[in-house]
Amino acid sequence: MxxxxxxxxxxxxxxxxxxxxxxxxxxxxxxxxxxxxxxxxxxxxxxxxxxxxxxxxxxxxxxxxxxxxxxxxxxxxxxxxxxxxxxxxxxxxxxxxxxxxxxxxxxxxxxxxxxxxxxxxxxxxxxxxxxxxxxxxxxxxxxxxxxxxxxxxxxxxxxxxxxxxxxxxxxxxxxxxxxxxxxxxxxxxxxxxxxxxxxxxxxxxxxxxxxxxxxxxxxxxxxxxxxxxxxxxxxxxxxxxxxxxxxxxxxxxxxxxxxxxLDLPRPWQAVEPEEEPAALFAARFDLPPGAAVRPTQEEAVRLAREMPAPGLMIIEAPMGEGKTEAALAVAEIFAARSGAGGCFIALPTMATGNAMFPRMLDWLGRLPDQRAEPGAHSVFLAHSKAALNEKYTELARQGPTRIADVDRDGAEDEWRYQADERVASAELVAHHWLRGRKKGMLSSFVAGTIDQLLFAGLKSRHLALRHLAVAGKVVVIDEAHAYDTYMNSYLDRVLSWLGAYGVPVAVLSATLPARRRRELVEAYTGSTVTDTDLAQVEKADGYPLLTGAAPQAAPRMSLPAASGRGIDVRVERLDDDLDVLADRLDEELGEGGCVLVVRNTVDRAHQAAQRLRQRFGSDHVTVAHARFVDLDRVENDAALLATFGPPEKVAEAGGKRPGKHIVVASQVVEQSLDVDFDLLVSDLAPVDLLLQRMGRLHRHQRGEEQSERPARLRTARCLVTGVNWTAEVPEPVRGSRLVYRDYPLLRSLAVLEPHFAGTAQTGGTVRLPDAISPLVQAAYGSESVGPATWQEALEKARYDHEVHQSEQRVKAEDFLLDKVKKPGRALTGWVDAGVGDADDTRKGAAQVRDSRESLEVLVVQRRVDGVLTTLPWLSKNRGGLELPTDAVPPAWLARTVAASALRLPYQFGFPKVLDQAIAELEAECVPAWQTKESHWLAGELILILDENCRSRLAGYGLRYTRTDGLEVHRDN
The missing domain is CATH 1.10.3210.30 (Hypothetical protein af1432)
Known part of the structure; x- marks a missing residue:
């Protein structure tokens, strides 16, 4: 040639x-x-x-x-x-x-x-x-x-x-x-x-x-x-x-x-590690002093080395067992053998993506590379708020040159920095060309939300770019249990394409149903694995459990030894009454202690926090949920980790675990947040999620036999509430039923029934991690569970649930990419009748999540004198700053406003309310902020709070506080 x-x-x-x-x-x-x-x-x-x-x-x-x-x-x-x-x-x-x-x-x-x-x-x-x-x-x-x-x-x-x-x-x-x-x-x-x-x-x-x-x-x-x-x-x-x-x-x-x-970074050329697992993990990860490699991690490395070819590995292990580190070690082995040029780590939420990004960078900084002259590795944070992540924007400044965006069909370049902000390139860079919603995923190393992976199964413009972005990587899917039938339809279709590309995949979960394990293997391997083999995958018993599957080969299952890190959690019923809750916590905290109260809705969290503050005082109660502006939520997560995280991390942050404190939270504490409490009070949830919440109990050793915890709280206990226990068949509260539906909640109750305190079979305890897999498999299996008097209610709930799941699958088919067709079939009409452009906005996410399009606003305050300002309490000298309304704010100030974004709750997702809210917000727009020079603010909706941090919108009264976030009340 x-x-x-x-x-x-x-x-x-x-x-x-x-x-x-x-x-x-x-x-x-x-x-x-x-x-x-x-x-x-x-x-x-x-x-x-x-x-x-x-x-x-x-x-x-x-x-x-x-x-x-x-x-x-x-x-x-x-x-x-x-x-x-x-x-x-x-x-x-x-x-x-x-x-x-x-x-x-x-x-x-x-x-x-x-x-x-x-x-x-x-x-x-x-x-x-x-x-x-x-x-x-x-x-x-x-x-x-x-x-x-x-x-x-x-x-x-x-x-x-x-x-x-x-x-x-x-x-x-x-x-x-x-x-x-x-x-x-x-x-x-x-x-x-x-x-x-x-x-x-x-x-x-x-x-x-x-x-x-x-x-x-x-x-x-x-x-x-x-x-x-x-x-x-x-x-x-x-x-x-x-x-x-x-x-x-x-x-x-x-x-x-x-x-x-252009100076595009070359792809990673992984070097297959030859060390024993203990040495490998010590070299790649910042392990605490004296920490040893865990059996699950050691077995994952062994299985990756013994598989006939890189393929799919499912790692099922308890919370806190180091599954992420195991997956990254597996990714290194798989990449060296397959020729993958990078890694994509997919997580359930932006918050978990942000938390993973620095962990990925730390790992990346320790990786060897086959290239004689290693250059910079391109990195990307893949979600719609990446431009507000300080760690990522720091890397984004490090490109010595800037080439104009050549995607003429996309948005303008979202990165604008003063010339003196640019510094010499580093070994890790957010490359100047590999940015934006269509090109960012082409970077070698990416951490982001699961939506970015699911978009590869959505018929949309430039879908081929999304496929190229994953076709050259190892893909890690964390918290695989966290997705519903609708999202799993997209995930399974994407897995089928990843299998066809030969992309190695690691799937992580602490609470994966056996049927779902089979579905993941079947999706990835297609018709190359027999029904007999798939049946064996589903029947595999034991926990922790590793499953390795590669096309044209029989799946391999492995049962690593338990790490020995087990606890007995005493499970008790608690009436759903705020006074009962307050009285019980008053009793439990007589000698002090730290309590986590998890509610399934933000409204219930607000109600509980209000009552508990009346009893214990505002200084002893903290609220955590998703209804905070971005800057506040980031600080909330950091404060939780600095106060209730691992002892060594708390010490590094200069924090101190309080003598007595209650955190009232929504599901934001459920996943990928390493926090540790003495006592848990939780609304009833599907059993896998309830077990995730239990994973925040006695997560770390605090003294010999937990001697540093208050004496009354040295035994881990979970008080389950959010249920009318007096009904013939216990009735979960309405908010929980709307979030999770009846059938998963009733099955959860049914399998937990023998474990509640006072029963003869278990002595009122759940042994973790031993009980995780049996409880999950029983709750998601097909066998009858629960007392005979519950069966009629369970059967009705099952029917309704199966109808709902069927509707989800049908709905997902609207824009779901076709399966891989046999060789020789052209891509003619590949994305016909698709959604057009798909991106990581809320609208785009709604395509791969069964949810209404939600409304996001930027929150500012109007003082008594009419001047607009940033929210008064913002840290780092960003609070209470005056905002010009006759000109575009300076970039640094506009960025602060953009970082004060808030997603309005479900009330504003109904079409009529949504339309009315948009009309009212547009009437309040600041014309000077809508010009093309206003990069951060143009096209955004601004929610203006009065001097008391209140507002009205579409028939609802809104109140925002630094302590509680957004509260919504229907106007009378």
Missing amino acids: ASDDSLSPWPGGLSDAARSVWAKHDRDMGGWLPLWRHMADSAAVAGRLWDEWLPRQVRRLVADALPDGAADARRLAVWLAATHDVGKATPAFACQVEELAGTMRRAGLDMPLYKQMPDRKYAPHGLAGQVLLQQWLTERHGWSKRETLPFTIVAGGHHGVPPTQADISNLTRYPDLLRTPRCEDVWRGVQDELLDTAAAVCGVAERLGEWRQTRLPQPVQVVLTALVIVADWIASNPDLFPYFPDGCATDPERIDTAWSR
């Missing part, structure tokens, strides 16, 4: 007519770029991307599909990039700029005026290019149309949406859009000339005959489409590739200069 630096016969061998065809035009500056030049640039960029940026895992996927392996794979990628815009050599495209069209007419390529081509919408240049390539392959190289489709669909889909069969059929009715009839031969000659030249330059002319027999798999079509999109975006950037009509095509400086300025 000809090298990228020797691009002859570009343009010397081309006719004047072919040289006159234009591809790019700058209306402001008047510059233009000929098509041949853009074809050459795109091919050269694709070659560099293939050689220096694309992970080996992706390159091998393509190579395995082609007869000459790696050599064919590179040739094909470069050729597809060279030819992707050949559809611009058509009258439908060329007529758009009259000056350039005139030049083409003088060269013999006659065409109508723009206004004389009303049907040109049927020939977008991507689709036109696909048709031209099909005709060239069939007419000049003997391919059938069916054989061409898996190759030519790349050109058709390079703007994010592969054409449908209807699109192709429609274009056949308008042949004059591809070639002007009176000079059809001239047009055809130029099109063939450009394609012949591309084939010769890219070294594919002699390979086309053999490729004709290749049944290109859909996953290969996807990653090649994505690679071409990236190459096109880079080659279309005038900052990197200046526009000019002429120039030396063989000049290597053009591509060398552009590539040097």
Whole structure:
């Protein structure tokens, strides 16, 4: 194959007519770029991307599909990039700029005026290019149309949406859009000339005959489409590739200069660790003094090494067992063997994503790399509030240069810093080009919300980019039990594609139902694992449990020894009455102690906190939930960790565990928050979630046999409330039923019934972690549970639950990506009837979560004198700052307002209320903040609180305080 630096016969061998065809035009500056030049640039960029940026895992996927392996794979990628815009050599495209069209007419390529081509919408240049390539392959190289489709669909889909069969059929009715009839031969000659030249330059002319027999798999079509999109975006950037009509095509400086300025970090090249697990974990993680590797971690490393190929590993182990560290060690082994160039860690929420990001960076800083001269690793925090994360924005400033965003279909560059804020690049960078909602996931190392992974199963524009982003990584899915049927529909579909790509995956859960374990394995392995093997996966008994599965191989199950870190939790019923709660805690805290009270709704948390403050005083009661502005919530989480976290972390933070304190929280404390309490009071929840909450009890050793805890609280206890215990069948409170539905709650009650204090079978205790798997499997199994008198209510609840699950699955199908089709089937109509653009906004998240679109506002205050200010209590000198209303606030001040975002609760998700709220908020907008210069504030809704931090919105009274967050009351 000809090298990228020797691009002859570009343009010397081309006719004047072919040289006159234009591809790019700058209306402001008047510059233009000929098509041949853009074809050459795109091919050269694709070659560099293939050689220096694309992970080996992706390159091998393509190579395995082609007869000459790696050599064919590179040739094909470069050729597809060279030819992707050949559809611009058509009258439908060329007529758009009259000056350039005139030049083409003088060269013999006659065409109508723009206004004389009303049907040109049927020939977008991507689709036109696909048709031209099909005709060239069939007419000049003997391919059938069916054989061409898996190759030519790349050109058709390079703007994010592969054409449908209807699109192709429609274009056949308008042949004059591809070639002007009176000079059809001239047009055809130029099109063939450009394609012949591309084939010769890219070294594919002699390979086309053999490729004709290749049944290109859909996953290969996807990653090649994505690679071409990236190459096109880079080659279309005038900052990197200046526009000019002429120039030396063989000049290597053009591509060398552009590539040097772009400075894309190379992918990670993992070195397979050979150390024993103890040494490996000591080298990679900041372990506490004297800490030893745990059996689950040791067994995960062993299983990863013994699996026949990198694949899916499910790690089921108790809370606090170091599952994340085990998964990262597995990721390192898998990446070295598969050629993955990075890692994506998917978590349930933004808060857990933020917490994971510095942990990922610490691990990344200790990883070896096969590259002789290791460069910077690109990192990304993947959620909609990443720009407000201080750790991430610190890395984002470290790029020494800044290239303009070349995604012309996306939003403007979201990163704007003063020149003096930029510092020299570091080994970890949030790369200047790899930012934004479409490109950020292409970074090598990513931590973010599960939504970002689920988007890979959502029919949406530029879906191929999302697939390329995960196809080259190891994927870690944390808290896998936290997703409902709707989300699991997307997760399973994504897993099926990850399996087809050969992406290694680690799934983590403390409380995974056996049926769900089987579904995960089945989704990943597809039809390559037998029903008998899947049945064995579901029947596997024991805890902790590791399951390893790779396509074409029988799954392997492993039962590591328990770590010995067990506790007995005494479980008791507690009446759902605030006075009863206060009296009980008054009794329990006679000698002091720290209590966690978990409520299933924010309203119930507010009610409990109010009553407990009356009894214990405001200084002894803290509230934690999701209804705080972002800045307050971050500080709340930090304060919880600094006060109730591991003893060594509390000491490092300079904090001190209080003698007596009560934290009233919603589910925000349930996942990925390492806090430790003496006593737990929890609303009834599905048993897996209730067990997660129990994991916050006596989580760390505090003195020998917990001697540093108050004597009365040295035995771990969980008081279960939120239930009418006097009913014939206990009735969960309405709020809990709305959140979780009746059936999971009743099954939870049924399996816990023998464990409540006073029963003979268990002595009133739940042994953790021994009881976790038996309780979860019983609650989510099909066997009858609970007293005979409950069975009628359970059966009705089961029926309602199954109807709801069925409705969720049907609803998910609306925009769910199709399964991987057999090799040779083209991506035609791949995202047909999709959602358009999908991103990590609340609207985008609502597509992959069964939830209403929620309303987010930025919260400010209006003083008595009418001046708008930031919220008065904000730390770091950000509170009470005056906000100009006749001009755009300075960037640092606007960023503070943007970080005061608040998601309004469910009351504002009903359509009529939502519409009314938006209308009222828009009426309060500040016009000066809506300009394009107002990057942080333009388009945002502002909630203005009065001097008492109150407001009214859509018939509701709102009150916001630093202690309690947002409270909502219906206006009378």
